[in-house]
Amino acid sequence: MREVYDFDQVIDRRGTYSLKYDFARERGMPYDALPLWVADMDLPCPQPVRDALRRYSEMGIFGYSAPKYPYYEAVMEWFANYHDWGTEEKWIVRTPGVVFAIAQCIRALTKEGDSVLIQPPVYYPFRQLILKNGRKLVMNQLEETANGYRVDIMDFYRKVEDENVKLFILCSPHNPVGRVWQRGELQEMDEVCRRCGVTVVSDEIHSDFVMSYPDRYGNPVQHTVYAKVSDYARENSVICTSPSKTFNLAGLQISNLFIPNEDLRNKVKAEIARSGYDESGLMGLVACETAYREGVYWLGELRRHLYRNLQFVRRFLETEMPQVKLVEPQGTYLLWLDFRSLGLDDAQKAKLVNEEAKVWLDAGSMFGPGGEGFERINIACPRQTLEEALTRIRDAIKRRGL
């Protein structure tokens, strides 16, 4: 019998060590701000995962743990079945998270002072990791066009050449602008990387969330694993994946890197070994294997919920809050909202959203150049939560007479 999911049930997460719900004061937000910032979901994970975790917790012993073949098989089958990508067990390197993995890659594959390129506005830990590790930050800002965001490929080429870029951290699909980079776009970037000898760390953590409708030119939107675009890409990339976004398991700290090239893999593994990380957490292993084996039905139901939430936001903005514009997403469950027509600077916008509306979103400026005037909102929550957040923002805008 199929599991039944009610993604509109509001679950109280307060007092559960939740970064989203329990740390407003510490992070400078009003204690009663409704949080739709960090990318985890206010929705329960697949029932088979909950059942498996319950079985293990009833055993009551949480000793050192490591995966065997069935774990790797489940991970590889997911990518074969849903991303049309044949992989090998030996390519997989486990880490406790993608951010940790990217830090290891930066250290393993570049030296202090080397240039590392990112494409802002982009997931802010990329910039922080580059700077904290003493590397030079190079930015190829995304181009905002009437048809959505694009990579400025000429600027990309120029920056790679002029700055002697060694490593490129790609966000695919892109958080926060919601682009799912298409094969042709990836090929253009790969071509530049091949000519200039750049290694690519492709963060594909959002790859299981692609909207099932065609893009504005009528072409179906599809996620393409970066390593598939060419032989050079396969031999010179690290593909970062995790079940954490797909199945809402971020607190279980498990992710899987795919590194087809042995030399590259050994360098990254050596850096991870230097950090002292070895065994994965038991619950992360159990959850990852179970989710990839038995979570696909849940994911289908979840995608329907997210799609309906997206439609709700689109309609709400059009009818109730036309000053705020939705950047149409092709993927992810994070929406990029354009507040620029309100004419507020970032401090004024923060006051409006956080203090007056009492909603906690991620301010666009956190994502780097091009993010000013935007806010990122997480729609992986019950409709009621989303409606409450949007209503609070609408009312705050009205009160200001904007």
Ligand SMILES: Cc1ncc(COP(=O)(O)O)c(C=O)c1O
């Ligand atoms: C693009 C991207 N990469 C990585 C992460 C975090 O990954 P992890 O929790 O595995 O470090 C996020 C979370 O929001 C993300 O959006």
